[in-house]
Structure formats: C-alpha cells, structure tokens
Amino acid sequence: MASVHVRDLRKRFGKTEVLKGVSVEVPNGSFAVLVGPSGCGKSTLLRTLAGLEEADEGTIHFDDRDVTRLAPRDRDIAMVFQSYALYPHLTVRDNLAFGLRLRKTPEAEIAARVAEASETLGLGPLLERLPKALSGGQRQRVAMGRAIVRRPSLFLFDEPLSNLDAALRAQVRVDIRKLHDRLGATSVYVTHDQVEAMTLADVIFVLNKGVVEQAGAPLEVFDRPATKFVAAFLGSPAMNFVDVRIERAEGGFRAAGQRGLSVALDAATFGDSLEDGRAAVLGVRPHEVELGEGGVSLAVDLVEALGPESYAHGDLGGGAFVARLDASSPVKKGEALPIRLRTVHLFDKETGTSLRGAR
Numbered sequence: 001m002a003s004v005h006v007r008d009l010r011k012r013f014g015k016t017e018v019l020k021g022v023s024v025e026v027p028n029g030s031f032a033v034l035v036g037p038s039g040c041g042k043s044t045l046l047r048t049l050a051g052l053e054e055a056d057e058g059t060i061h062f063d064d065r066d067v068t069r070l071a072p073r074d075r076d077i078a079m080v081f082q083s084y085a086l087y088p089h090l091t092v093r094d095n096l097a098f099g100l101r102l103r104k105t106p107e108a109e110i111a112a113r114v115a116e117a118s119e120t121l122g123l124g125p126l127l128e129r130l131p132k133a134l135s136g137g138q139r140q141r142v143a144m145g146r147a148i149v150r151r152p153s154l155f156l157f158d159e160p161l162s163n164l165d166a167a168l169r170a171q172v173r174v175d176i177r178k179l180h181d182r183l184g185a186t187s188v189y190v191t192h193d194q195v196e197a198m199t200l201a202d203v204i205f206v207l208n209k210g211v212v213e214q215a216g217a218p219l220e221v222f223d224r225p226a227t228k229f230v231a232a233f234l235g236s237p238a239m240n241f242v243d244v245r246i247e248r249a250e251g252g253f254r255a256a257g258q259r260g261l262s263v264a265l266d267a268a269t270f271g272d273s274l275e276d277g278r279a280a281v282l283g284v285r286p287h288e289v290e291l292g293e294g295g296v297s298l299a300v301d302l303v304e305a306l307g308p309e310s311y312a313h314g315d316l317g318g319g320a321f322v323a324r325l326d327a328s329s330p331v332k333k334g335e336a337l338p339i340r341l342r343t344v345h346l347f348d349k350e351t352g353t354s355l356r357g358a359r
C-alpha cells in the first residue's frame, strides 16, 4: 500500500479553473475522504489521482514515486465508480477476472484471486450470474471485488453508495470500512454526504470551489471548523448562524444581537480577535443547546418530535435557529424558551474565517 502526496494541483477545463492549487497528504494505510458540495472538484481530483485527467500544474506522488505523468494502467490503482460499470454480458466471475486477463495474469493466479475476493465479499453464490440478475447492493460488491483482485496500492472510490437506498448505504458503508481495515489498504473516497465522510474517514478534506478549506481528523474538523463554510457543511441539522456585534462588557466581551441577544465570550478561546464593535457571526450547533436561564431565549414557532429527541425551531437574535432537546423537554409552540449555549463559534462577518485563536 502507498502513501499519497498531492502538491499544488491545478486543473482547468477551458477557461474554468476547477482545481485551484490543491494539496492532499494521505498516510499509508489511511482512509481519506474528499467531501464537498456538488461541482467543487471532488471527482476531478480523484480522476487526476487515477490518471484519467491530466494535471495542468502540481505533482502527485505515491510513496516516493512521481506518478503525475503516468498512464492510469501504470499507477497501480483500482477505482470504484458510482455507476458500477460491470460488463453486462459477462458473469460475475468473468467480471472479476476481466482486468487480470487484460494484464495477462496466469489463469491459476486469476482463479486464486477471484476465489479470495468472492470469499471476502460473500460473492460465492453469485459467481455464475449476469449483472442484470443482481440487486444494487450485490452489483456494488462485484464492483468492489473487481478492485480487490487487482491488489492495488491505492483504492479510489467515487460516490460508490449513491445508487443504494438509505438502509443499504449505512450497511455497505460499514462493510467498506471493515474491508479497508482487513486489507490494510490506503483509500481515497469521494462523497458529498457529510455523514459518510464523518463515519468513514481517518482524515477528511473539505473542498469548496476547487480549494481545500480544511483537512484533519473528522471530529477535529467538526469541533474546530476553520471557516463558516466548513461549519455549515458538516453536521445535521446544520449549525445555526446569527449576526452579532462584539462588544466590551463587564469582565470581558460579549456577542450582542437583535432582540436583546447577549452571549458572554470566552477570552481564552477567542483571544485577540475580540475587538469592541467588530461585526461577526455567532455559530451554535443545535446539540450545543440546553434548557436553562442563561440570558438567551428562543422564540419557538415549531416543534418536531422525532422520538428520542425533539427539535425546537424559532428565532434567536433575529435569525432562524434550531435547538435539539430531550424528547421529554416540555416545550410548546409560541413559547419564549430560556436556553443556554454550551459551545459557541465565532466567524469573521466578511471572510467567514473562524475567530478562534485568530489575530
């Protein structure tokens, strides 16, 4: 297995620059996830790693090997696409063997690898079937099998679960991660689904308009988003944002908003970025809210009861706000609900950069 080192990658299609200087480091054996909204350049980056697109600038190394200008077949990678791209006229067995035959692998070796992959993925009973006689989940496993028999030094996945229903997606997600661990593989996985990203990744790269906005361990990125974009993209329901002004207050600083909103700000967290009169955006995750007198009140206009928890929707400081509450919380529409904010984030009003520890 290989480590991946992408430095300052640039790629344009015609006049549009799609990758604007992307750098990505994936340690050997890691599961890396590229996540971001539609059109941000995820597939382009993955296809450039595979050699299906040529980089305009920048370099790609697998371990010490410079593969930037190598043809796909010389890169020692295997890719799993959203459309599984199985050969409809070949049985599962022959689909698995196809790539190896193309490379003139000896038949005995092919048989051994196909047997091993079908054992790993539970494909044994399906080997003589044609793809049209398989369910979506089974086709997905055949596509995985075709990647595994190659024994590549790098697995590349482009939204491999998008064609599955929600329940199967959750299951196959777990299977893919287990498989990665069992094979000791290095994987780069593209998705626009933030739950997939959070649950699968050792390291997550959040892309926005061809730029890596933030990279890190999933919980680190979730807990300390570097920008408002990252904060908004990760987490469901999404983080709440409220326009505020930073003001000097007794004993420190506070964030002041409309409708009498006033939240004390911790100097140790926000440091020098606390300036009297500065315009900022206050960020609060729905689950960082609890009932209690804390100088903040939520004007509730809708309550969604989901069973184990409830979401109270309403207005806080002049902005739409969602609070997650215990199902047992007695909360009603039309109420001014006194709440405490356990953790707050602050972002620069203009740039969206996090003000945590910034200067």
Ligand SMILES: Nc1ncnc2c1ncn2[C@@H]1O[C@H](COP(=O)(O)OP(=O)(O)OP(=O)(O)O)[C@@H](O)[C@H]1O
Binding pocket: 013, 018, 036, 037, 038, 039, 040, 041, 042, 043, 044, 045, 192
């Ligand atoms: N071959 C191409 N020619 C011209 N433009 C392209 C080409 N491939 C991609 N693009 C453009 O590059 C941008 C990024 O595309 P890309 O497929 O990498 O996005 P993505 O992040 O994978 O999105 P999605 O989540 O929708 O799959 C898009 O604006 C797309 O239209």
Ligand SMILES: [Mg+2]
Binding pocket: 042, 043, 044
């Ligand atoms: Mg894509």
